[in-house]
Amino acid sequence: MFEFDIIKNISSAFKDLNPTNAKGIGDDCAVIPISETESFIVSTDMLNENVHFLKDKISAQELGHKSLAVNLSDLAAMGAQPVASFLSLGLTKDCTEEWINNFIKGYKNLSSEFNVPLLGGDTTRSDNTISINVTVIGRMENSKIKYRSAAEVGDLICVFDKLGNSAAGLNILLNKQNSGKYRELVKIHHNPIPKINEGTLLSEYSEVHAMMDLSDGIDSDLRHILKASGVGAIVNLDSVPVSETLTNYCKECSLNALETAVTSGEEYTLLFSIKPEIFEELKEKLAKDHNKKLVAIGTITKEKEQLEYRLNGKSYNLHQQGFKHFN
Amino acid sequence: MFEFDIIKNISSAFKDLNPTNAKGIGDDCAVIPISETESFIVSTDMLNENVHFLKDKISAQELGHKSLAVNLSDLAAMGAQPVASFLSLGLTKDCTEEWINNFIKGYKNLSSEFNVPLLGGDTTRSDNTISINVTVIGRMENSKIKYRSAAEVGDLICVFDKLGNSAAGLNILLNKQNSGKYRELVKIHHNPIPKINEGTLLSEYSEVHAMMDLSDGIDSDLRHILKASGVGAIVNLDSVPVSETLTNYCKECSLNALETAVTSGEEYTLLFSIKPEIFEELKEKLAKDHNKKLVAIGTITKEKEQLEYRLNGKSYNLHQQGFKHFN
Numbered sequence: 001m002f003e004f005d006i007i008k009n010i011s012s013a014f015k016d017l018n019p020t021n022a023k024g025i026g027d028d029c030a031v032i033p034i035s036e037t038e039s040f041i042v043s044t045d046m047l048n049e050n051v052h053f054l055k056d057k058i059s060a061q062e063l064g065h066k067s068l069a070v071n072l073s074d075l076a077a078m079g080a081q082p083v084a085s086f087l088s089l090g091l092t093k094d095c096t097e098e099w100i101n102n103f104i105k106g107y108k109n110l111s112s113e114f115n116v117p118l119l120g121g122d123t124t125r126s127d128n129t130i131s132i133n134v135t136v137i138g139r140m141e142n143s144k145i146k147y148r149s150a151a152e153v154g155d156l157i158c159v160f161d162k163l164g165n166s167a168a169g170l171n172i173l174l175n176k177q178n179s180g181k182y183r184e185l186v187k188i189h190h191n192p193i194p195k196i197n198e199g200t201l202l203s204e205y206s207e208v209h210a211m212m213d214l215s216d217g218i219d220s221d222l223r224h225i226l227k228a229s230g231v232g233a234i235v236n237l238d239s240v241p242v243s244e245t246l247t248n249y250c251k252e253c254s255l256n257a258l259e260t261a262v263t264s265g266e267e268y269t270l271l272f273s274i275k276p277e278i279f280e281e282l283k284e285k286l287a288k289d290h291n292k293k294l295v296a297i298g299t300i301t302k303e304k305e306q307l308e309y310r311l312n313g314k315s316y317n318l319h320q321q322g323f324k325h326f327n
Numbered sequence: 328m329f330e331f332d333i334i335k336n337i338s339s340a341f342k343d344l345n346p347t348n349a350k351g352i353g354d355d356c357a358v359i360p361i362s363e364t365e366s367f368i369v370s371t372d373m374l375n376e377n378v379h380f381l382k383d384k385i386s387a388q389e390l391g392h393k394s395l396a397v398n399l400s401d402l403a404a405m406g407a408q409p410v411a412s413f414l415s416l417g418l419t420k421d422c423t424e425e426w427i428n429n430f431i432k433g434y435k436n437l438s439s440e441f442n443v444p445l446l447g448g449d450t451t452r453s454d455n456t457i458s459i460n461v462t463v464i465g466r467m468e469n470s471k472i473k474y475r476s477a478a479e480v481g482d483l484i485c486v487f488d489k490l491g492n493s494a495a496g497l498n499i500l501l502n503k504q505n506s507g508k509y510r511e512l513v514k515i516h517h518n519p520i521p522k523i524n525e526g527t528l529l530s531e532y533s534e535v536h537a538m539m540d541l542s543d544g545i546d547s548d549l550r551h552i553l554k555a556s557g558v559g560a561i562v563n564l565d566s567v568p569v570s571e572t573l574t575n576y577c578k579e580c581s582l583n584a585l586e587t588a589v590t591s592g593e594e595y596t597l598l599f600s601i602k603p604e605i606f607e608e609l610k611e612k613l614a615k616d617h618n619k620k621l622v623a624i625g626t627i628t629k630e631k632e633q634l635e636y637r638l639n640g641k642s643y644n645l646h647q648q649g650f651k652h653f654n
Binding site for chain 2: 006007009010013014016017018029030032034035040042043044045046048049050051052083084086087088089090091100101104105108111112115116117118119120121122123124125126127128129131133135137
C-alpha cells in the first residue's frame with residue numbers, strides 16, 4: 001500500500017464522522033471553524049530518520065529548523081498566520097545533549113522569526129531511528145482561506161521562487177555525490193524557508209484562487225489542484241524559473257534542469273492560480289514587499305485533470321521521475 | 328538527558344515567545360483562547376515501537392485504539408470534549424495492508440464512540456520501528472477548564488477507577504511472563520478507555536479543583552499537582568482501590584499491590600482534588616451516570632510539595648519503583 005491508498009482508506013473509513021462545517025483530509029491543512037467569520041487552520045507532518053533525513057548529513061540545528069519549516073509551509077499554503085506549534089520528539093540513545101540543544105535552537109530560531117509559540121509536545125525515546133512530529137495551528141478569516149479547489153479556467157498558474165534547487169540537493173544526498181561547489185543546493189534542501197508572509201499577502205487578494213505548497217513537485221502537486229478544482233492545465237516548461245547553479249549541476253549529471261524543477265519535491269514554496277487581470281499588480285507588490293519575482297508558468301484549462309507540458313510552444317512529454325525519499 | 332530535563336530546556340528556550348493569554352508547556356493540554364469565553368484545548372502524544380508497545384504483543388486494532396485513547400485521556404484531564412484528531416503514521420515495510428486496516432479500525436471505532444472526526448495527518452515510511460503521533464483538539468468554556476494548579480488545602484484527593492491493573496499488564500509484558508489467568512491485565516493495558524464523559528461531568532462542578540490523568544502513576548503525577556498548586560498531600564494507601572485480580576497477581580509475583588497501584592503508570596483515568604462538601608453529591612452522580620465509584624484516597628495539605636503516604640494511619644515509605652517503558 002502506498003501513501004495515497006492508505007489515505008484513501010482512512011478517508012473512507014471516517015466519512016460518517018467528518019462534520020460538514022470542517023474541511024478534512026485532502027487540502028494542505030484542516031480548517032476548523034471558530035465562528036461565522038474565523039477558523040483555526042491545522043497541519044501535522046512527521047519526519048523520520050533515514051526516510052526524510054540522514055542524521056550524519058543534516059545538522060541538528062538544520063533539522064530543528066526544517067521540522068518546523070515544512071509544517072509552517074502548509075499554513076502558508078492556505079494563507080494562514082501561525083499561532084502555535086506542538087513538537088513530538090522521539091529520540092534515540094545516540095542523541096547527545098548537545099545534539100538536542102542544537103535541534104531546539106534551530107526550531108526556536110524559526111519560531112522567533114514567525115512569532116510562533118511552542119505550546120506543547122511530547123519528548124520520548126525512539127528505538128533505532130529519530131522520529132519527529134510537528135503540529136502547527138494557524139488562525140485566519142474564513143473569506144481569505146485559499147483552497148486547492150478554487151482554480152478557474154483561464155487562471156494563470158504562478159510561482160515566485162526558482163524551482164529545483166532543493167530537489168537537486170536531495171539528489172546529491174541520495175547519490176552520495178561529493179557536493180563540492182554545489183554545497184549550496186544541499187544547504188537549500190536542509191533549510192527551507194516557509195512562505196508565511198507571501199502566503200498572507202496572497203490571501204488578501206480574492207483574485208488569487210487555488211493555492212498549495214510545493215512539497216512533491218509541480219508534476220504531482222498541480223494534479224491535486226486540477227483534481228480538486230475539476231480543471232486542466234498547460235505548463236510552459238520554458239517559463240519555469242531555474243537557477244544558474246541548478247542548470248550547471250544538471251548539465252554535469254546529465255539531468256534536464258527544467259524536468260528536475262517540475263518533477264522534484266521539497267521546494268516548500270507556493271504554487272497558485274490567479275485571475276490574469278491581477279498579474280501586474282501582484283508582481284509589483286511581491287517584488288516590493290518580499291523581493292520575489294512573480295512568474296506565470298502556465299494556464300488553467302477546461303480539460304478535466306489533463307496536465308499538458310509545452311516546450312517552445314510544442315507539446316512535451318516528461319522523461320524524468322522525481323527524486324524520492326531516502327528509504 | 329531525561330524527558331523532564333529536555334522539557335525544561337525547551338520551556339526556557341521558548342519563554343520569550345509564549346503569549347500571556349495561552350497556557351503552555353506543563354499541563355495535560357495547551358489552552359488556546361478562541362474568545363473571551365471559550366478555548367481550544369490541544370494535546371499531542373507519540374507512541375514508538377519497542378518503547379511504548381511491542382508489535383507482536385499488541386494487535387493492530389488495539390494499537391489504533393490506544394494511540395487515540397491516550398490522547399483523548401489528556402483532553403478528559405482538562406474536562407474537554409474532543410472536536411478533532413490528527414494522525415501521523417510512520418509505517419515500516421513489514422506493516423501489511425491487513426495490519427494497517429486493523430489499525431485504522433481500532434482508531435475509527437474509538438473515534439466513533441466519542442464522535443471525534445479525523446481531520447488530517449501524515450502517512451509516511453519509518454525505517455525500523457513504527458512511529459505514531461496523534462494530536463487531539465477539544466473545545467470548552469474557559470470557566471470550566473480544570474488545571475493542575477487549582478488544588479486547595481483541605482481538598483479531598485479522588486479517583487473513581489481501580490488502579491494498578493494496566494501497570495500489572497505492562498509488568499507481565501516487560502518480564503515476558505506467561506499471562507495465563509492474568510490475560511485480562513494485559514488486555515486492560517492495551518485498551519485504555521479515555522474518561523471523556525467523566526471529565527466533562529467533573530468540569531461542570533466548580534468544587535472540582537485540580538485535575539489530571541494518571542499516565543505515570545499517582546506517585547509521579549500527584550507531585551505535578553502539588554508543585555503547580557504549591558501544596559502538599561497525604562495519601563492513605565489503604566484507601567487506594569485495587570482489583571482482586573491485581574491483588575492475586577501481585578501476591579504471586581511478591582509485589583505489593585498498593586505500591587504497584589500508586590507507583591505505576593498508564594492507567595489513563597482521572598486524579599482530581601475536590602472540596603469535601605461536594606463528595607457525596609459527586610459520588611452519587613458518578614455512580615448513577617457512569618457506574619463509577621468515587622473514592623477519596625487522601626487530602627491536600629499546606630506542606631509545599633510534600634507527599635506523605637500513610638498505611639493504617641501511620642507514615643509509610645514506598646519500596647517499589649514504578650514500571651517503565653519497554654526501552
